[in-house]
Amino acid sequence: MTQRKVKCAIIGSGNIGTDLMYKLLRSDLLEPSVMVGIDQTSKGLALAKEYGLTPVYNGIEGFKAIHEEADIVFEATSAKAHLTNAKILKELGKKAIDLTPAAVGPFIIPSVNLETSDVTNLDNVNMVTCGGQATVPIVKAISNVVNVSYAEVVAAISSKSAGPGTRQNIDEFTVTTAKALKEVGGAKESKTLIVLNPAEPPVLMRNTIFVKIDEHSEELYIKIRESLDQMVEVLQEYVPGYRYKSEPVFKGDLVTVQVEVEGMGDFLPKYSGNLDIITSAAVRTAEIMAEAMNKEVEING
């Protein structure tokens, strides 16, 4: 049986939107059909045209005119823009996958809650932040074994991979990530810190996750380690460059895990693992939606 590819539009022609396009071009289930921007001279739109997507230069208004060319819409603009666009997309009957910290829809971390979230029936889902995609699974892996009273994340990303969107919304990044550590990761309390590092050559995205656990023993440590290893494997299925930076450290009630993310080098160089992890998560989510849509077609057809 050959599968029908579900058509996708990308709103936003910046770093995230363009990286997303490359990943969609490789998908067996999805086909990028439209890229929506507001800048005639955008590099992303030029590339989109080259790869056969329909470029739209006048934002969401332009998309309205050709909205039938896509069923799933990725939002890769800003939280503020998505608050407006979310309504329009809903009216147009599109499924929105939001890569901004707007958090209109529920948080999706594919390795943790994609299967249980019933995304096929949701019209808007939120991909948290790159930091959230990289660290919530680690906290969840631990909270699956033992109660987590507190989770703290320190995300270090290279200055070069932090675009103006991230820089102007740094509070949203820390607040949204911290919220997801609780809501999806299962921590009772949480905190997120982000540091931009300008070193040359740029550093890979690196996250330190401190987790306070309610009880501890050698036996629990072994179980936690197994749970962590499993989670890292699941993540590696859709983010191959995700790995431990150093061995997890167990000390009393504190578990410290350091991970780094090497990107696939699609649009930006490999140091931009922070872009890869969120775009890969978004594509994974869309693929699950697409599978369900295809099934519906089979049943109805």
Place this chain on the structure above:
Amino acid sequence: MGKQLVINDVTLRDGMHAISHQYSKEQIAELTRLLDDSGVDIIEATHGDGLGGSSIQYGISKETEDDIIRTAVENAKNAKVGVLLLPGVGTIEHLENAHQLGAQVVRVATHCTEADVSEQHIKAGVRLGMDTVGFLMMSHRTSPENLLEEAKKMESYGAQTIYVVDSAGALTMDDVRSRVSLFKQHLSTKIGFHAHNNLSLGVANSIVAIQEGVDRIDASLAGMGAGAGNAALEQLVAVMNRMGISHNVDLYKVMDAAENVMKPMMVRPVQIDRLSLMLGYTGVYSSFLLFAERAGKEYGVDARDILVKIAEMNAVGGQEDWIIGVAQDLAKEKQTKRGIEI
């Protein structure tokens, strides 16, 4: 007589690093009263890493953020109370809370090349009617010309004062002169300078900055601050008096406070020793001192080697979590070497 220099005391903020953020409310109250009475203009009081800084990464504060700020506000009769805010650590919500508690000055701090993350926070400070300051940390890591470009961004967001911050105590006197004089020529804001004494230049660098025309200088009792500390307030005041530099601080009062109250509170003496000297020598963020010292002991490696490695990796302020990884790597290297020798 020239204009009056504004003294921004950092005993209760930078000094937090030196005491691992463990000042008690009573200590904060006592130090605030002494500083206020001595005539300093601004008393900065927060976790060493600013609002929201209490964390596993940087150290959990003994007192809550609210109690630290409130205690300082309640005990300062004349001085304004200030807070530090590092975007990425603290948020605008934290700032609004600090303002409500009575903080009147906010210093928004970024790494010297990342000023654009401060836009929202500087604008928020201005909107709240606070005395709003841009604070460019690790100023030795970029050229004077680049530093000026970053300062101009902060100026465009509305910062009223912009600081050259020598977080690593790595600037020499000419380095300070070139940076401050460029600011003086090209910025319409007021200018400040924040020293660390790692290379024993805390007071000397501050004097150079004053000669180049800064409006504000940071100092702390007995230098209480990260690394080898800041410019020691009593030492700076003595020198300024000898040079006829106009300020509001009483020399005997800060001498007594440093000697009778501050020094007995110190857990690890704030001084130039081989490790704090190494911070200035390699240009590493001063608050890494205690973290590197602990990691060195725990993993059996020379803490100076940790700092050298951290400098090579270009770690910026706030990256304390990199230290353990470096210590682990050095310990592994040491083991392998030993293996080869056997």
